[in-house]
Amino acid sequence: MNSNILKYKGQIGSIEHDLDRGMLYGKLLFINDFVNYEAESLRALEQEFQISVDEYLADCTAMGIEPNKPFKGSFNVRIGRELHKKLALKAADEGLGLNEAVQRAVEQFVVGEERY
Template identity: 50%
Template sequence: MKMFEHKGYLGSIEASVEDGILFGKLEFISALVNYEGETVPELKAAFEVAVDDYLATCAEKGYEPETPCKGSFNVRVGHELHLAVAVKAKELGVSLNDFVRNALNQASTA
């Protein structure tokens, strides 16, 4: 999936065939920030304006803007897998966190 990127924020690229427009929203934050355009260059410009407006609005209101994907998340894997992975990490002499980080790193570049 292709996405726009501006100032560390990512935005989706969607199309409405019925309405003949392109649209998207900022991804990986809980605030709903959307944008639209008729062409890809228009959509990209609208995305950048949306990011800048989101950051300006946060500053005006004294809010800390959300950071996309803060760097931690919880994953429920069940007892057996948790134990097996913990044992494997111990055998390799690494922390469970490093073991999982390495596995995710490998999967994201495959």
């Protein structure tokens, strides 16, 4: 499976590349701080990511702070006028509000993806 993320100890990190420097780099995602890592190969990047996660989690423990960014449970989505209209009509036809229709669609999208 191709993926642009790394996972370790419940943390998620990005995988990016800099062709000019011939480097791979990334940062921890969904945290309140900035933690980055870089390497010259994918295996080395994964090792640097894991080291960064271990250090970040140790720092959070030492400071008594929660490592992950809390999610509010709400977000804005831009889907275009035509899709918005189709969604509203289908939701109304099925006796649903927009929020419930979107929640159902998102739940269907992530079924089986509960890996984090």
